Amino acid sequence: MGEHVVDAGRAVEDGGRAGVGTDPGPRAAPERGRSARKRQAILDAACTVFLRDGYGGTSMDNIAALARVSKQTVYKHFADKQRLFTAVIDGVIDAAESDGQEMLDGLLTSGDLGEQLRHYARRHLAVIMQPHIVQMRRVIIGAADQFPELARSWYERAPARGRAAFAALFSELARQGRLRVSDPELAAEHFNWLILSIPLNRAMFRVDDEPPAVAELDYYADEGVRVFLAAYAPALSR
Amino acid sequence: MGEHVVDAGRAVEDGGRAGVGTDPGPRAAPERGRSARKRQAILDAACTVFLRDGYGGTSMDNIAALARVSKQTVYKHFADKQRLFTAVIDGVIDAAESDGQEMLDGLLTSGDLGEQLRHYARRHLAVIMQPHIVQMRRVIIGAADQFPELARSWYERAPARGRAAFAALFSELARQGRLRVSDPELAAEHFNWLILSIPLNRAMFRVDDEPPAVAELDYYADEGVRVFLAAYAPALSR
DNA sequence: AGATAGTACTAGACAGTCTAGTTCTCAGGA
């Protein structure tokens, strides 16, 4: 229910990495002007409401009320509802992109490959199964007919970017003789979906279920890696 | 565009074979009364429009117009928009269920397992990637917040049913020593998603792409089976 | 002075109802 992913409620000034909006996280300096603060409050509120109720289910009045801002101010910052929506989604995509950025660190060391992949898979699955990410998927899929370019942009920037990194990684591992991969892109897709598919698809359709336990997710991650290695690792590497 | 998937009964007056005279359906008379014909026309129109525009994007006037029926008649047959929507989705689920029913015939013979699974996988993927099924997934996911029980019903009846059949099949194959499966449910999920995930998820987000070519789908099916067998087949069965 | 709040307003969409008049269906009589 109440997700408040983005820290929603409060304005910018809490040090949390709240700003899912247009503000890139790491480079602090959250625009200290009043106008910028209002803008951020609007983005945060819009993110909360859009993610909770979808595009069609959200009214501009709701957003303004949650942001504690007058409707006029909303329209001062964002020309119309569509632009506000795309601004919100773009912000989330940016956040997701930089999230994934740091993920592949520490891989490619020469430890136990299975161990490393399991570790990575668990993290990956845990990130993707965060409630607000799941909600985001639902909202974007539901609005894909109205915002095709936005949906495509999500697909190409958020998940596909991660898979490209996978592909590069598997390519390198194949070069080192630690994996047997002929099509790295395909291997990356297989790895990705072996880990994510089961819980993610269930989450798409079973809305009011409580999110699955960590242990369950870890199980899916480990089993996905097991299948992946069976297909892509030379016989020796177990 | 015009999918007209819906139910047993064909549409009313689609230009082709104007079957008002004698058109005995595949089985069971399609309710020859005027009222039943109107009802079916409404369902067909509603299916088209709901699938194209989603729940929120569809108006009852649109449906009535497309069905060439007065709005009053729509409300004579369906108490309100929600009930019409659930009737449409239920119809599609029923159709999908009986579609999948006949699928597992011919498996379990003692031919080449890889061959058989590849054949099956290709069919499965081709069915799921039909445009109206893909659209259905999108619409249900998008409306899942408003209709949680409907989304759950879809999940449990349409895809989960198929996976249960898989699981039983893999169980039997394991008993015969042709597969090495400890958790048949998990194996069924892995099989299912190894085949479907890549094109299906792309289709979720890339709305206006033309559907992938058959050869591409077959490639994904075959590669999915390859990975599956590597993980679940005793070393000999390649 | 410029941004914002608050609120009232416009314009249009849509679910669902109502009414008055029309068409179809079908039983039963010739």
Add this chain to the structure above:
DNA sequence: TCCTGAGAACTAGACTGTCTAGTACTATCT
């Protein structure tokens, strides 16, 4: 087999109430 009439089903469109995107205007704040 054809006719007929009663009643159910249907049509067309106006209508109500509600909701919402977006605008206008004035008072207030910083």
